[in-house]
Amino acid sequence: MKVSGIVELSTIDYPKHASAVVFLAECNMYCGYCQNYEFITKNISEMSAKEVFESMDLMFADALVISGGEPTLQPEAVKELCKLAKEKNFPVKLDTNGTNPEVIKKLVSEKLIDYVALDVKCSFEKYGQITGYTTKINEKILEIISACKKEGIFIECRTTFIPGLMDKLDITEISKTVKDCDLYSIQKYDSEHAHSEEMQKIKPLSDVEMMELGKIAKEHVKNVIVRTFVNEISIK
Numbered sequence: 001m002k003v004s005g006i007v008e009l010s011t012i013d014y015p016k017h018a019s020a021v022v023f024l025a026e027c028n029m030y031c032g033y034c035q036n037y038e039f040i041t042k043n044i045s046e047m048s049a050k051e052v053f054e055s056m057d058l059m060f061a062d063a064l065v066i067s068g069g070e071p072t073l074q075p076e077a078v079k080e081l082c083k084l085a086k087e088k089n090f091p092v093k094l095d096t097n098g099t100n101p102e103v104i105k106k107l108v109s110e111k112l113i114d115y116v117a118l119d120v121k122c123s124f125e126k127y128g129q130i131t132g133y134t135t136k137i138n139e140k141i142l143e144i145i146s147a148c149k150k151e152g153i154f155i156e157c158r159t160t161f162i163p164g165l166m167d168k169l170d171i172t173e174i175s176k177t178v179k180d181c182d183l184y185s186i187q188k189y190d191s192e193h194a195h196s197e198e199m200q201k202i203k204p205l206s207d208v209e210m211m212e213l214g215k216i217a218k219e220h221v222k223n224v225i226v227r228t229f230v231n232e233i234s235i236k
């Protein structure tokens, strides 16, 4: 499999777990704000699933996070990693941009993953502009949410709010679409690490403005959190 990086131990990538994180290389989107773009397209090692797993800190980690790039572009690699994790009774979280529902549906039906974190980037008419990807993304996102709900797999939908390119109507549209997810999180935009120079100039919202977005989402989704750079705030 093509791997861009491994974090042996993380306390922030899988809620309530100390997890090992593997970043699989390459992506089928091109988001100007991507913090990993150089990393996932240039820093690529070929490794077997066993080599990946053995390089993790299995003494302290009690869960596996498979992230990217877009992991579902390497479905066999993801499946192998999940199987190794399951042999150790590790729960598995998969981060995805939602472009390959068939891969996720298979993993879900085979009980190989326990948590899906699905990026819903913006309202659907802006996908082309923000990510360079458009193909039926609305339908794909709904398919993934529905598959997870059917099999009892925890599904988090998450949006990074980009001021200037997005507004409150994006949050209204997204939260209406993802209303059945277990958790909807809105994340503060990190301009400092954006891939595109143009997007490095965009200023993030204040924490108060982020909370206002959270309240809009809360009108449609039961569980909403706002992630600032230092806090995770549950919206009441």
Ligand code: SF4
Residues within 6 Å of the ligand: 027, 028, 029, 030, 031, 033, 034, 035, 036, 037, 040, 068, 069, 070, 097, 131
């Ligand atoms: S989907 Fe994620 S990894 Fe891919 S370009 Fe966008 S932000 Fe980067």
